[in-house]
Structures are given as structure tokens and as C-alpha cells.
Amino acid sequence: MARLPTLAVVGATGAVGTVMCEILSARKNVWGEIRLIASARSAGRTVLCRGEHLPVRELTPEVFDGVDVAMFDVPDEVSAKWAPLAVERGAVVVDNSGAFRMDDRVPLIVPEINAEWIRHRPKGIIANANCTTMAMIVAIAPLHDEYGLRELVLASYQSASGAGQAGVAALHSQLTKVAGSHALGSRPGDVRGAVGDDLGPFPAPLALNVVPWAGSLLDDGWSSEEMKMRNETRKILGLPDLKVSATAVRVPVVTGHSVAVHAVFGVEVTAEAARAVLKNAPGVIVVDDPATGEFPMPIDAVGTDPSWVGRLRRAVDDPRALDFFVTGDNLRKGAALNTAQIAELLAAEFSRR
Numbered sequence: 063m064a065r066l067p068t069l070a071v072v073g074a075t076g077a078v079g080t081v082m083c084e085i086l087s088a089r090k091n092v093w094g095e096i097r098l099i100a101s102a103r104s105a106g107r108t109v110l111c112r113g114e115h116l117p118v119r120e121l122t123p124e125v126f127d128g129v130d131v132a133m134f135d136v137p138d139e140v141s142a143k144w145a146p147l148a149v150e151r152g153a154v155v156v157d158n159s160g161a162f163r164m165d166d167r168v169p170l171i172v173p174e175i176n177a178e179w180i181r182h183r184p185k186g187i188i189a190n191a192n193c194t195t196m197a198m199i200v201a202i203a204p205l206h207d208e209y210g211l212r213e214l215v216l217a218s219y220q221s222a223s224g225a226g227q228a229g230v231a232a233l234h235s236q237l238t239k240v241a242g243s244h245a246l247g248s249r250p251g252d253v254r255g256a257v258g259d260d261l262g263p264f265p266a267p268l269a270l271n272v273v274p275w276a277g278s279l280l281d282d283g284w285s286s287e288e289m290k291m292r293n294e295t296r297k298i299l300g301l302p303d304l305k306v307s308a309t310a311v312r313v314p315v316v317t318g319h320s321v322a323v324h325a326v327f328g329v330e331v332t333a334e335a336a337r338a339v340l341k342n343a344p345g346v347i348v349v350d351d352p353a354t355g356e357f358p359m360p361i362d363a364v365g366t367d368p369s370w371v372g373r374l375r376r377a378v379d380d381p382r383a384l385d386f387f388v389t390g391d392n393l394r395k396g397a398a399l400n401t402a403q404i405a406e407l408l409a410a411e412f413s414r415r
Contacts, residue, residue, distance in 0.1 A: 066094030067130035069405065070153065072144070073097035074109055074118055077227045078260050079156060081398040083111035085267060089402065092409040099125055126151035131408045133401050134158060135220040149186035156188050156404045158310040158397055160286075163189040163294060170297045172196065173403045174344045175203045180407050188404055190289040191298060193396030194218045194310070198388045199298055200395070201371045204343035205336060205384070206299055210328030216291055216308040217322040220276050224392055227262040230316055232262020232336040236269035237314075245294075268314045276310040285310050301414040318360020319396060320389035330381040333374045340371055345395065350374050358389045377412065 073079040079100070079205060079214060086096065091112065098109055098118045120123050120303065132153040134141050134373055141159040148155050156279075162168040162185070169179040170189045180188060191199065210411035222233040236257045241248050247270045254365035257267040266273050279285030292306040313320075340346050349358045350372035369390040377383035390396055 067409050068095045068097070069093045069409075070097045070099055070126060070127055070148070071111075071135075071373055072121065072148075073100045073135035073140075074111075075100045075104040075107060076092040076135055077230070078393055078397040080109070080226055080395045082133060082135065082402060083109055085394070085398050089406070092406055092413075095128075097125065097129065099216045113144065123147050123151060126153050126293065130412055131156065133405050135397065135401070145187055145300070146185075154183065154186055154188070154265045154408055156401050156408070157169050158188060158190040158401050160290065162187050162190065163191065163290075164297065165189070170294060171201055171404050172203075172298055172400060173407060174200050175298060176300075177407060180404065180411075188408075190397065190401050190404065191289070191294050193318045194220055194287065194321065194393035195291050195294040195298070196396045196400060197392065198367055199295060199339060200343070200345040200369045201386070201388050202295070202323070202325065204339050204346070205327070205331075206301075208339050209331050209336075209382075211299065211301065211304065212328055213305040213326035214295065214307070215324040216306065218276070218287070218291065218308065218310045219268065219272075219313045219315075219320040219322070220287070220310060221318050221392060223317045224267060224276065224312075224319060228263050230263060232260065233268050233314060233316065235260050235262070240269050246409060259325065263293060264312060265351070268312060271314065273312040276311065276312045291406045299332055315360050317364045317391060317393055318389055319392040320358075320360055320378040320387065321386075321393060322387050324383060324385050326380065326383045328382070331376065332386055333376050333384065335337040336384055337374050337384075338355060340374075343371060346371055348372065348374075354378050358387055360389050361393075363389045364391050366391060367399055 101232040102120050108115040109116045124147040132148045133156045135158040138159045138161040141161040145155040160273040167184045222229040277285035288308040291308040347368040358372040362371045373387045
């Protein structure tokens with residue numbers, strides 16, 4: 063009987079790492095040993111994973127000895143340092159950070175779209191897409207296959223958890239400070255005054271507000287989150303010249319990233335035909351009946367795996383264009399689930415050896 067491969071989860075105590083353990087517990091077991099790995103300050107803790115309270119090990123080179131697949135959810139700089147070390151020790155790395163996504167020698171994989179690319183990994187590393195890109199790309203891809211995508215204009219509505227546990231903590235803290243006052247929000251500066259310096263990782267109060275900014279500042283006023291949506295969409299779809307313009311907005315939602323999409327195709331398209339395509343697409347659920355108040359919303363999508371799509375309508379002034387809204391759990395398909403799906407493809411590859 064073939065040996066089941068050994069899996070390492072790096073960053074197991076973080077927001078996404080915790081969800082990774084939940085997903086591993088819920089999905090078909092294709093793994094032998096599972097090693098949970100985190101920084102020195104988390105070493106020694108236990109985390110429930112696959113029905114067991116597994117110990118958390120400190121991140122060291124030796125911890126990867128005997129590991130076949132390593133799922134990473136750590137900051138970019140940590141992945142940049144440790145992923146190559148894990149590969150040197152014999153592991154294939156599935157990385158959820160932004161450290162390798164745009165590296166030409168690292169495939170950027172969404173299994174519903176380009177699973178076959180997994181076989182070409184000259185660095186021994188496979189990248190996972192940004193969580194906002196992930197929410198909309200599983201809906202965009204089947205429409206591209208049917209109609210030939212030409213252009214995207216995107217507005218993202220990104221939740222606090224996209225900034226990690228610090229983002230969620232800051233939002234809850236701010237909500238506590240503004241709760242109970244019916245006057246707050248009606249006068250300039252009053253929300254800022256109530257929140258004070260309790261901004262967390264955000265540049266402005268998030269409670270009772272939306273912040274038209276996410277990520278770090280790049281050239282010409284663009285943010286890193288906006289460029290991720292542009293560059294990653296091009297790479298995943300294999301469309302290096304695709305026109306993409308994105309605006310990233312942070313909203314006071316704990317979990318669930320949403321995207322308003324304006325997509326221009328090479329041929330005419332109707333909302334009815336697009337809806338039929340999406341109903342048959344893997345990883346997509348269509349929730350689209352405005353007459354009865356059925357819309358795709360993060361409050362419903364949280365804790366689920368698909369991307370929820372609705373508000374489908376053909377553009378008024380262009381029969382080749384569609385407008386729609388898509389939302390998904392940024393901690394599940396946007397991060398942990400997609401990483402686990404890629405890892406499972408690798409597990410199947412190991413079992414055939």
C-alpha cells in the first residue's frame with residue numbers, strides 16, 4: 063500500500079492557518095502525518111486538526127525533513143526566506159503569500175481554472191492567488207471561456223479580515239466605541255473623535271465608514287491590492303495584455319470580500335446566457351433574484367466555499383459587456399481552501415509515484 067504523503071502547515075496559528083486546519087478536518091483525508099508549524103512564540107501550543115490536538119512546532123529548517131508538501135500562510139518576507147529552504151529539504155511548497163505570485167517560474171493556480179499548470183514548477187513552489195482576485199476569478203474564467211474576455215473594470219469591497227487578525231480586532235474595537243450613539247456619523251469628524259488612535263492596520267476608521275484604500279502605495283497612486291487584481295488575473299487566465307482597472311475599498315465587514323465587475327467580451331452576451339454558464343461552473347453559486355431580495359452578500363457567503371454571483375445584467379450601452387456582483391469567504395476559497403485544493407492535487411501526484 064502506498065505511503066500517504068506528509069503535510070506541513072506553516073502559519074498554523076494565524077487566521078488563515080486556523081481555517082486550513084478546519085478544512086483539513088472536513089475534507090477527505092489524503093495525508094499521513096500533519097505537522098503544524100509557526101513562529102517560536104506559538105511553539106508548544108496545540109491546535110485541533112483532523113480530530114486531534116496537534117502540537118505546534120517552531121519554524122526551523124529541520125522541521126521540513128520528511129515533508130512532502132508544505133502549505134504556507136505567512137507574511138511575504140517569511141515565505142521568501144523559508145519556502146526555498148523547505149524545497150531544499152524535499153518539500154513542494156504551496157504558498158499563500160504574495161512573494162512568488164508573479165515569478166515566471168512559479169505557477170499561479172486556481173484548480174477550477176488551470177490545474178494542469180501544477181506539473182510545471184521549476185522552483186518547487188506553487189503560488190495561491192490573492193483573496194480578492196480569487197473571489198471573482200472563478201466567475202470570470204467560465205465567462206471568458208465562453209465569450210472571450212477583453213476588458214475588466216473592478217471595484218473591490220474588502221473585509222477587515224483581509225488585514226489579518228489585527229484588522230478584525232481593530233474593527234470590533236472601533237464598533238464598541240461607536241455603538242449606542244445615534245448621533246455619530248452625522249457630523250464631520252465625530253467618528254474619528256470616537257475612534258481616536260484605534261485605527262489598527264487601517265489608514266482611517268473602518269466602523270461606520272468605508273475606506274477607499276487597501277494595500278501599500280505604488281506608482282501613480284495605485285495600491286498594491288489593485289495591482290494584484292490586475293496582474294494576477296492576467297497570469298491566471300493567460301491573458302498578459304488584458305485591460306484591467308481596479309479600485310480597492312475596505313468595508314466594515316468581518317469576513318467576505320466582494321467585487322463589482324464590469325466585463326467586456328469579444329462577442330455579444332446576454333444576462334440569461336451568462337447566468338446559465340455560471341450555474342454550470344465549478345466553485346460558483348448563482349444568487350440572482352432582485353425581485354425577491356436575493357443578492358450575493360458576504361453575510362451569507364461567509365463560512366461557505368463557492369463564489370456567490372448575482373446582479374447579472376447586460377450593460378446598457380454595450381451588448382458585449384456584463385455587470386455583476388460577486389462575493390466569497392476570503393479566508394476559505396480566498397486562501398485556505400484553494401491552498402488545500404492545490405495540496406490535494408500534489409498528494410494525488412505523490413500517490414501515483
